[in-house]
Amino acid sequence: MTEADPARPHYPQQGAHRDADAVETLLPEGLAASAATVLFVHAHPDDESASTGATMARLAREGAAVHLLTMSRGEMGEVIGPEHAELDVRTRDPKDPGDALGALRETELSAALNALGVTGHRFAERPKGGAFRDSGMSWAADGTAAPDPRAAPDCLTRAELSQAAAAVAAEIRRLRPEVVVTYDADGGYGHPDHRRTHEAVMAALPLLPDDALPRLVWGEEGEVDAGDTRRQAVIRGDLAAKERAMAAHATQIRVDPGHTFRYSNDVVQPISPVETYRLLAARAGARPAGAESVSAPGPETEAADPDREPAGLISSAITAVAVGLLLGFLGTMLHASVAYFDGWYLPWGAILAVLGVFTGTVWTAGFTRRRGLTLMPGLAAFALIGLFTLGRSDSRLVIPTLEAPIGVAGIIWTLGTVLATAVGVVIADRTVLRGIGRSGRRR
Template sequence: MTTPTTHGSHPEPFYPEQGEYIAPDAVRTLLPVGAEAAGTTMLFIHAHPDDESTSTGATMSHYARAGARVELLTMSRGEMGEVIGDEHARLDVRTRPSHDTGDELGHVREGELNDACRALGVRGHRFARRNGAAGFFRDSGMSWGKHGRAESASNAADDCLSRARLKESAAAIAEVIEELRPDVVVSYDVDGGYGHPDHRRTHEATIKALHMLPAHALPVLVWGVEGEADPDDERQQAVVDGDAATKKLAMAAHQTQVTVGEDMTFHYSNGVEQKISGRETYRLLARVPHDDEDPSECEPAGPVSSSVTGLSLGLIVGFIGTLFHASIGYFSGWYLPWGLVLALILVLSATVWTAHVTRRAWATVLPGVSAFILVGFFVYARSDSLLVIPNPSVAIGQVGIAWVLGIVAMTLLGEWIANRHILRSRR
């Protein structure tokens, strides 16, 4: 977790660092199960020009290069932006006349956005249109609070995005989704990244839009750009490692808003240096199951239930397997440890089943761990125990050793199967 730096009585503006935390079960794609980039439509929904590049630029260019149809919807034209450089300094919201609503700055930023979209490989771009009214949603602007967090601006216009009715902004998003029919939608998480009121409103409007759409127009997956890292967040995390150089190029197109350094850093008008990262992380906001898919399988089980399920199943498997692992068929000069085979199949099945039910990578190994501990107790708790006899000089002892080691082997095999064929369905 990042804490804002304080300079005297004025805290430094807070921006979360992308890729700061990667969950153990994070997936490496934003695409639906079994989907390839080619033939997939992705809609990115952002609040202002430059947000697409600074927040999701690496991801957008990554999928565009892979063959996906990458579309962008921008909710406002950034009329309330603070301007960098002398060329358009007179358009800066901090210095221009109060009657200037920022239309000229919005026009400049439209041009910058077009250049950025070309750099990212965006197939199509549009601005959200007001429903039943002329023009666009206006940028709400923002201010920095006493703790370095973004807050609403005192001079926000009446027709700005954050003051518009939620139903109106949601309808604008729903209209575009229904037109494009994207497989994947990407917007902000509930905190809007660093708290900008327009980012938060865009998140709210995106979620509201999903409830306004007919079932046939719903995207399969909806992701939110991850803001401040939270290891306790149980929602599915996705990590995309894209090209930081392309992202940097797109960011440089927004000359009035972003200063890109010679190294992989940038800053806004406030001068706070940030890293340009090719790694961008997301949290799953919504998923629409396929017609033949159980909706209960869309989300992983909670950590407590996953732990109880895995450990309890392991104790049961360890006990049952121990009871019949020593069942042996003897023949002339050789023997068949059929009980051991069944016991090991039981361990493998328990491992794979746990992965399927919990949808958590770490829970997959719990049956094997608890079974191994239980069998170890049977071996070492009493020297005269007849449940497991680890003696290589006799057949039943060889089977006992194979049972102990086989639990480890079957757990590793089950984990490999789960990661490749079950948990991969969330990637």
């Protein structure tokens, strides 16, 4: 947490409300924890531990691949205790950007993640390089979080939203998580960087290719709203690991006996093993495990269904070969069609036949969703052309030669099949197969 000028601070209490239809997992239906990748996106070092530490530790213990993206290094933080008091944003030189505090908080974060059992972590980077600096915050007279007038020009809240969204999108594309977890729109207790992080995650979703969209996106629940109809998840996690992780952030958090803690403003808060979330977005067809239906998060955040399940390997292979044999036969029958003009000719049949092979290659890629089968139509067609070319000398259907227009058509048909297949494979790989592995599953 980073703050300045506290004035009767107010924090929401975790686990204070449970909906009757709340689910008890963040994972989508049908996905075991051991097969899941979950990405948490937080604003500063210490937020992951205080806000979602129990959940992260539980997921890691259950075998999920848990990753954290931290948007800033917490350079605008206050400091607890005398050991590093010179780094406190309240007392250091106003011209000091806080790099030393940021470096110290990196070390604390590493220890905290070790306590949670989380090994995957990165700090967000701008698209053209460089970090987002902590924006800081202040407390308004009513005890709510407000912007810090000392926020630097390169801080998270002053950066273009598109830059922060691009940073989040890049990490999602890299990890391909089934689940993404961040803040709700209110940012928990309202920190400007928390709000901006929520905005960045939601703005990142439209930037993703369909195959990279997470199945579920959750937001850490802030103030309880009895009228909130979005699906709630109530997670009872690992309290001991959460407390150890919070204690690792020694410049920011003091963990007290009795499962309580304080930030630098000395407001006593309970440390809860229960953490609650609201569903922010769901890919079409996806729903949390244990939910009979998905409470609609709203059209502005709902993502499209990216992929259907691929057909079986045997049926896909049979289809690919059948398409190739059909195209090879029809193309051979058509390729000899030549239009003659005054002094020149157009082998239109061969051209159409080659285009048919290209179309069949791309179609097969989209139907089978398997890279290894994309070559099959072209190979089958070429094999059939070979039979027609090397058959009995008195009954050949394909005669590749430069001595006559029909022979030129034969060359176009034979070599064009190879070229059309190669081009079709490349285009399919960059379009319909982007993000798909050889098995047809999303990578």
